[in-house]
Amino acid sequence: MFRRTLLATALLPVLSPALPRPALAQAGANRAAVLGQLEAYLNSLTTMRARFLQVSSNGAAAQGTAMIWRPGRMRFEYDPPEPLLMVASDGQFLHYDKELRQPSIVPVSSTPLGFLLRPQIRFSGDLEVIGMERVGGMVQVGLRRKAAPGEGSLVLVFADDPIELRQWVVTDAQGRQTRVTLTEIQTGVRFDRAIFTFNDPRFFEEQVR
Numbered sequence: 001m002f003r004r005t006l007l008a009t010a011l012l013p014v015l016s017p018a019l020p021r022p023a024l025a026q027a028g029a030n031r032a033a034v035l036g037q038l039e040a041y042l043n044s045l046t047t048m049r050a051r052f053l054q055v056s057s058n059g060a061a062a063q064g065t066a067m068i069w070r071p072g073r074m075r076f077e078y079d080p081p082e083p084l085l086m087v088a089s090d091g092q093f094l095h096y097d098k099e100l101r102q103p104s105i106v107p108v109s110s111t112p113l114g115f116l117l118r119p120q121i122r123f124s125g126d127l128e129v130i131g132m133e134r135v136g137g138m139v140q141v142g143l144r145r146k147a148a149p150g151e152g153s154l155v156l157v158f159a160d161d162p163i164e165l166r167q168w169v170v171t172d173a174q175g176r177q178t179r180v181t182l183t184e185i186q187t188g189v190r191f192d193r194a195i196f197t198f199n200d201p202r203f204f205e206e207q208v209r
Helices: 031-043 201-208
Strands: 047-056 061-069 073-078 084-089 092-097 102-107 127-135 138-145 152-160 163-172 177-187
Touching: 031 127, 031 138, 031 152, 031 163, 127 152
Parallel strands: none
Antiparallel strands: 047 061, 047 177, 061 073, 073 084, 084 092, 092 102, 127 138, 138 152, 152 163, 163 177
């Protein structure tokens, strides 16, 4: 079922704050300059809420609401009939099936977009840029982990004027793709810390009522 394919592609990117944002450097600028601007944009973000639409390579689709509190916290709620809840907090990533009442937990670092919850985001270090393309007012940046290039890749898609992350595509080790698009974006949102604290037993009580 579609719900069983979501764990590897769950973390949502953070979007822009409610402040004026610059355009990317013009087409003649070198790649390093553009990547530096994108890093600065991502590192300037704090909290956001957005609607998402997730579509897999077999055409299955789901939607819901994403909440991000950088660094380190994310809550990803699917609309019915998908009974899924995904939450990142304290370096752990929870996948919870509300129907089965079964939680599973993996390290945030093992998820494709976990690096977007880091205190400092860099397109370097343990990551490598495997491609960058600018087409029709959008910039696509392809990434993968240096230590595990065979596990798959991630493409982030940004609008370039003003800079804003609009979409990403995850390709897994088997070549299957999942595309996520964000809409109805709100930034500078205040959140109750409890909605990200799944180590508190009351967190689960709230989800199964």
